[in-house]
Amino acid sequence: MNDTAPTPGERDRLLKEAIALRGAGRREEARERLVSLAARLPGDAEVAYQTAWAHDVLGLETDAVPYYETALAGTGLTADDRRGALLGLGSTYRTLGRYEDAVRVLEPAAAEFPEDGALRAFLAMALYNTGRHHDSVRLLLALLAATSDDPSVRAYRTAIEHYAGDLDAIG
Known part of the structure; x- marks a missing residue:
């Protein structure tokens, strides 16, 4: 060598x-x-x-x-490699049970690369693992509303986005 x-x-x-x-x-x-x-x-x-x-x-x-x-x-690192490294490290921390570390990496990564749905999905999983269930569901609903090709989801996109912003809203 x-x-x-x-x-x-x-x-x-x-x-x-x-x-x-x-x-x-x-x-x-x-x-x-x-x-x-x-x-x-x-x-x-x-x-x-x-x-x-x-x-x-x-x-x-x-x-x-x-x-x-x-x-x-x-x-x-190129921007794409930086995004990949952030996703890789955050998801790896989560796999290893290092949930707080995963959130610490993925939260700013999702803000830095807001167009990346995978970052938001892995962040939602890490948020769930840290007991931040409300934030996790909110993030997943927003991601679903923004990216789904399902016609029935698209038909209710405005409502899904509204409730993603306030899961406890009535009416």
């Missing part, structure tokens, strides 16, 4: 190869290569994000967390 930092071109090639391996279903091999690359580039946010993702797809959530945290602490 080479412990020296790769050149920028080598870094890009190695990262691309590992991502291709993951895409081809060779997930463990991809994970091993990414762990090696992350060790050589400990501050590289993109490498850390891809390494976290490689752990997550293998069900290695505990091992994914420090890589997600490194990715989000660094710079250089």
Whole structure:
């Protein structure tokens, strides 16, 4: 194993190869290569994000967390990768039973990326897990009203949005 930092071109090639391996279903091999690359580039946010993702797809959530945290602490992630890292870390915290941490990550992430329904859905689950049931249902109803293609939901969209804003409203 080479412990020296790769050149920028080598870094890009190695990262691309590992991502291709993951895409081809060779997930463990991809994970091993990414762990090696992350060790050589400990501050590289993109490498850390891809390494976290490689752990997550293998069900290695505990091992994914420090890589997600490194990715989000660094710079250089595209907006889409930042969104993915926030979703990955928040949902991973939730999977591990770290519900308050999940809310701490997902709440500002949903505000930063309001168009992302997945962030709001995972936030709703984490809110539920923390006992914030009212906030969870409110968020899910708003998401349903905004995104459903079901004609019967669309027909009652205004009412659903109204009650999402005030679940205790009468009339």
